[in-house]
Amino acid sequence: MISRRQSIQTIAAGIGAIVGSSILPGVSNAAGASSGGPKRVIFFLQNQGFDPATCIPATMTSSGSLAKAKLPEPIKALEPFKERLHIINGLHGRHTSPSHSAFFGALGGYRGSDGVPPSAATIDYELSHVLPKTLLPHLCIGMDSMENMTAKPTVANLSASGAGQPIFMHSNPNHLYEMLYGGISKGDIRQQHEARSKLFDRIEQLASAKGAALPSATKQRYGQFVQGFQDINGLRERLSGVSDHLQKFAPEVDDRYTNPEFETDWHDVLLDLGVSALKSGITSVLTVGSGRGEIFGAWKGLGVEQQGHNLGHMKQPDNPIWVKIRQYNSRMLVKLMEELESVPEGSGTMMDNTLIVYTSNNADSQHTNGKTWPVMLLGNCNGAFKTGCFTQLDGTRPINALYTSILQASGVNCDRFNMGEKLAKKFDSGNGPLREVLV
């Protein structure tokens, strides 16, 4: 019989190999760079809507190449990355009830609203199970006002692992840092990490002891509970086991963590942590909720004094406030790309195997019926996705079709995502992936 510690060592060795392979040049991974398709996917959702006029070049009235177009002011930071950008307008989310946010429905492709629980797993979670295995397959981070991130450091509004099973996003970078890098940290964070590790070990021991004499049928089910702690502790140990490797990617903890001036300090370091999780190979799906899927949020660090719901009532095009917020998003997208580009993977870089999906949990605006849901895709994943272009769809295919496309590119053979045939008859004029998106 193999002990947990032994098995962890074995797993850690295996994971080490995976982690190693993802960062070493010339070593390809399971998803197969040669066949295309992503090895990792990032979802970036800005709340309050994504007005198409803030991303579609003014000169473009129909689908075509972006080569000669000039990107609008809010996303001008992406100008040098145009060849890997695909702007899509005309998907719809009418079935998701997106006014004031579709919440889980944005990534689930089903009806959502404030107070409405998720009715199925969301696309980010599904992908985390499909993409090459990593230590922490799915990481969600949420950016909000300082007050909200402090008082409610974890909320669950966007991602779900199944019906009625929300996934929490992390908003306190100190907590997240401890979770990811507690094993290589110093000072208070290290102390917290060690105390928590010890606690989890003891909880596991107690749980295990209380399951020793159970009847066989119950034992199997209770075993899942005990196994859960073994998974948690295993993750902590596996992260410790690759600490030398993680050391290279862990961000420096500075004043922005402990003494932030603005909420954007925390936004920045949360993104740093997300980037580091991707670069170190411990995560394959990152979900970023800017505004945490709700209708509030603050960006005072950008000089935006207004905050909250009023931001959603403003027109976005040519609005200096929204230009600032979208430019900030764009800079974050650039950072994600540059950071991933800096890490070799296979015969290229990590970015070559990464897809970034930028959109809003509110479709095109705060008060919307979801008739159009603009999306920007970044990255072609070794030729799997079309890039360098703008596509205007006719508003008859749902966001679910985009998610189906990503699943297909990730090797999942499916025609629809979270949409039964009956609903599809009303809300989807087609079937299968978007041919406009996949090569």
Add this chain to the structure above:
Amino acid sequence: MNRFFFISAAIGISLLSQTVLAGETYIPGETIRQSFDEFAKGFLENHCFDCHDNESTKGSLSLEDLGPVDETNAAIWKSVWAQLALQEMPPKKKSQPDIVERLRMSDWIVGELQRAMSDKGGFHAHRDPQKANFLNHDLLFGALPPGIRLIPTSSPARLWRLTPQEHITRLNELINTEAPYNPEKPGLRTHGDAVPTNHGGELKLYFGTDRIIRWEGGTVAYATAVKSVPAVLSTARKHGLENYPAFYSVNSAEATQILGKAEDLIKYMAYGPLSLAKPEQITDDPKSYDRVKPKGDIRGLPTAIVYNTKTVRPMTPIQRLMAVPEVSDDLLQASVAHLFEALTFRPPSLQEADDYLRMVKDSIAKIGKEDGAIMGLSAIFLDRDALFRPELVESGEADEHGRLMLQDWELGLAVNHALRYIKPDAALRQAILDGRMRTRKDVRREVTRMLNDESIRKPRILRFFRDYFDHDLAGYICKDTNALAETGASARGAAHYRAMFDSVASTDRLIELVLEKDTNVLRELLTTQQVVATKTDNVYFGRRHTSEEEKVARIAKREADKALAEKETADLEALEAELAELTAVLKQDPEDSKTERSLDRKKKQFSAAEKRIKRAKTRRQREGNTKVAVADLQGSKIFARVSRRSFGNGSMKPDRVLALAPEGQRMGILTHPAWLVSHSDAMDNHAIHRGRWIRERLLGGGIPDVPITVDAMLPDESETPLRERMRVTREEYCWTCHEKMDPLGLPFEMFNHAGLFRTTEWGKPVDTTGAITDSGDPALDGPVENALDLIGRLANSVRVEQVFVRHAFRFWMGRNETLNDAPVLQAAHQAYREGGGSMKALITSLLSSDAFLYRRTED
């Protein structure tokens, strides 16, 4: 003479000799240790090959080469089991195996499927409540045929995981003080009731809402600013009994989230709103906060909330522990003991107390008192018994049948859990501590006491009725906006979904009222004319206009609106004229202060009239439903148990009236919007679900799983009655199953898919006919005119009553009944009848039965 005759004859002789030779008595549940060749092969040849050999292949199925059960043919064997158990096969016109033979074959298949699938996720279908009716009803309630010997029943020793609602209600007790029971307003949610879902149907735990005296912004801003955490434990079931012990565990993601929540809860227990807000936000004078609050728009932020200074959360040792700077063993021990009992409902053993004390001390030693105490105490939230309720009978001696009786804390908590979500009350706790929870008599005493005390809230009973009726799904049925508008219900925003969550609370309350009388409970629920209603229910209990009526109503409304608008314009013009007159007078004599005052008054009147008229215009546009002859539901004031304030002004309201439904249109819960919409889909009624519900929950019949080869879709034809679109289910291949459901569901076509009564559909008289067929009680069988006719007939059936008792058994025992449970079911039914249809008598009988009291350590 063909070869089948020889085979059949030979096998018939073989089987006969087998039965005779064995001379055995069939004991339900006993493992049948015979191989495929020794037993099953002969059965198949004798009873199945006439139609399902390689030559006949009826239904494209041959069983000739099926062979012993293995993972590749498990699906076919499962179908064979279903057909046999449900007595669908052999067909009625063919010779039938005797009952014992059929039961043995059914048991053999289940045993073999369990064996073959043991390392492939297991075989559990026979434990699924939806398959419980596979056990023949007449065997349970009729005389047993010879050759069957029952053994004294018991349930398996087990752990029972909490439901999300139980868990949230348990956590709620840590931080919120719910109002005590008020006999003057018995419907208001009170201490001991379950934490209900919120306005959107989400189950959440709210922090400090009982102290909020002001917030900024509208309802969404409130909902965002308030701290709340959603349920973490998952459930996968939508219809039917939601929580057998065998269903669920707790996974690592859930455990991690529980631990995260635990720290928030402990902080709130220690500091109250100070754990969420700044000191200046806690004041009885919100204006004092206005002077110091952050500048700018703070809607949706925690800083937008003002809490009063009255401490209302439960005061516990944890509050005292965190209020003092030093660490004392006494306070640590008291905190561990308090939290352990609050989460597991029993005091910790010495070992448990010591374990957790050590964990808290270790954490404090590592990271200091405040963080360490919070972190260390949070471990208790993940104790096995904080998430699972044990029924393990680890002590005591087995009786002559190998059964052990639950006792002390396990028995006390089992009784408590049968009725309640919160910890045992003082009397039950004391009884456990005094050793007075060890006998059947002890159980009867406590159950009777609790059932007779209204102030002891018993949400588990209501949960049973939700699981049984499935009326609580109404708010989760996503409706197509156009299809919804066509019904006559409001399709604006979330109005319909809100109405449905209200409607579920109303139906719950009606169930409680029937339970209070405790007479002919099931019949009352099925036939009552009473409805608990909100104002909106005047629409939902209304009658959908015919197209002619709608046209007339539209014209009438237009004219009435026009008349009102003309009157308003005239009033406004008159005011305008008066204004002009006064202005002219004042112009002539600017010093006339009396006229000036009059002019000011008139200006204000004019401005108010303008606003009033604008509001009236908007209201007229929204109101005046021309599609519906709205009901006039009047009656005494009553309350429904709705969530605490969760959405600012948009929270659900408890106010209701107890009224009578419009005559001749409704009969009991199955005709209420909550049930009807729960059994509908986005576009239309769901006659199949409704029929299935009647077949399973009232008639005790079973429906095999839909074969994977079936494309279970009705044609999508606009403006076509559902009955017509359901023609596809009448094709031979489908009808075998659908004949059990469709004729029972189609009578409900007298209501549209929002639950409004209707006489026409797409301009033609609606066809509401149906039939009860093959019910098991010939007196019930025959055509029905509509749902009221159907329900009226079923409500008086003894068989229906027995099926209800079977469902109650499943809910309270947490498992499907077996033949060995027949005496328990019969006694429970007898108690129900002798009590005049008393739910209390039924529950008392079940909870004092062997099935509830005894456990077997291996199943």
